[in-house]
Amino acid sequence: MIPYGRQDITQGDLDAVHDVLTSDFLTQGPKVPAFEAAVCAATGAAHGVAVNSATSALHIACLALGLGRGDLMWTSPITFVASANVGHLCGAEVDFVDIEPGSFNMCPEALEAKLERAGAAGRLPKVLIPVHMCGQPARMERIGALARRYGVRVVEDASHAIGARDGTGATGACRWSDITVFSFHPVKIVTTAEGGMAVTNDPTLAAAMERLRSHGVTRDPALMAHPDTGPWVYEQIELGLNYRMTELQAALGISQMQRLEAYVARRNALAERYDRLLADLPLSRPERGADMLSAFHLYVIQVDPSRRRAIFDHLRGAGIGVNVHYIPVHTQPYWRRHGFAPGDFPKAEAYYAGAISIPLFATMTEAQQDEVVSALRAIL
Template identity: 65%
Template sequence: MIPYGRQEITQADIDAVVDVLGSDFLTQGPAVPNFENAIAKRVGARFGVAVNSATSALHIACLALRLGAGDLLWTTPITFVASANCARYCGADVDFVDIDPATYNIDVEALALKLNDAQKKGELPKILVVVHLCGQPCDLDAIHALSGKYGFRVIEDASHAIGASYRNEPVGNCRYSDITVFSFHPVKIITTGEGGMAMTNDPELASRMELFRSHGITRDAGLMTHTPDGPWYYQQIDLGFNYRMTDIQAALGLTQLTRLDAYVARRKAIAVRYDSSLNALPVQTPLQVAEAASAWHLYVIRLRLDEITRSREAVVQTLRSAGIGVNVHYIPVHTQPYYRSLGFQAGDFPKAERYYSEAISLPLYATMSDAQQDAVVDALNKALS
């Protein structure tokens, strides 16, 4: 089976993890802040807050921005459910903005129209979570301008996009947002096994996210409500969670980070090769916008169903039977049973729903060989015939 994505673990990765296993700290040691500083330096942000998953990072980002009951968060329907669930964890409501059918990212024109209507109704969002789908950044400049006009905060869900750039600057520098979130799940660009990180340039937001990731507990006397009893003393000053990353994970992330540029370059080369190999098939290949450079987490094609005689399901089943581990990213969030129970229904976001009916993610990972890619293309050609 050729999977749609997979990690690479080298001897350097193994050695780094073994070093931590033989050290004094398996967690809450020096490796985590070293990893945070390395990622912050790589993307040009002031602060990084490492946690045990990107989902946790989204949650503490919302908490740091004081999202709560009675508030509203908007995001895109084409994303993993965590981009919306983070609002529900905080007791807030969720709504969606349809996608741009060319880039599959949030449609900025639709966003502007929806914001104008929401302002008239007094129903503006407190937070907008934008998703850099497949690794391609959204139109961040336009989104930032809208945030200034309408007063909402911006979280970049860059779970697919470490190593990507927008206008020749790294995604994650938070030039256009309050917080950016990365994922280090094994199928992402680099991995810590499981893990995530929230980037920000705001010291207050960084401090609040650090607090929420560790039970709401502080040992900082300046944050305590009364004088500490002694050097052992700590106080819980808010309701937090155990979202900490271990030093084992951080050590793996540090060695993986040294290969980030090479991984993104290889992924781009595979994508370019796909573009060339698929241009005669009845599929739509991914559009790349001029002002952004994708990290190429995913390579999504859209079937031209009016030009083939088979359904998307039949094509997927044929490919999987041939050992090609294709997948679909993503089922529109608003069609999930939980969100239907909140009042959403099929037809609410037609561009997202049409995208879903046609989309297939082809295998793409840094260690994928040309021969494996040729096997994918050959199998797809046969599945479409």
């Protein structure tokens, strides 16, 4: 079976993890800050806070921005459920903004119209989470400008997009957002097994997220109520969680980050080859802006919805590990119980009806890619 995505683990990665296993620190040592520095160097962000998953990073980002009961959070309906779930985990209400059919990302025009209506009704969101779907950057300059106009804080869900760029620079530089979140799951661009990171240019937000990932505890005398009672003293000053990343994960991440540019370049080369090989077939290929470099976490084709199941089953039967990313969040049973229904976000639902993610990963060979294309030709 050719998987839709997979990790690339080298001897250097294994050596890096082995070195940690024989060191003094398995957690809370020097590797986590070194990994944070590596991601900041690659993205241009000032501060990084590494955690055990991108979901955890989204959660502490929202908490640091003060999202809570009585607030409203908006995100895209085409994303993994975590992007929406963190709003409810903070006690906020959640709503969605429909997508652009070409990029699969949040539509700035739909966002503008929704913000105008919400402003008139006095129900503006506190936090907006646009998603860089498949690794393609959302139109953040436009989205960020709208958010600033209405006083909305922005968290970029760039779980798919480390190494991506738009016309203004690297994804993660937080030019148009307060915080950007990355994922390091095995099928993502670089991996720490499980893991995530929130990056920001705001030192106050960074310090808050550092506390929130570790129980809300501080040893900073400036923040403590009773700092002079002993050198051993720590104080819990807010409600936090244990979202820490281990030294083993960080060591793997440091090693992987050395190949970030090569991974993104290879994924783009494979995507361009797919573009050529699939050009004459009755399917839609992913679009991307002329001034944008996608990280190409996923290569999503769209086929005739009436044939999607037959095509999917044929490909799986031929040993092609296709998948579908994603079922619109608002159609999930949990979210239907909170008032959403099919038809609420028609562009997201139209995208989903014909979407199939075909294999794409940095170590994919052209022979494997030819096998995918051959199987598609056989059914189409």
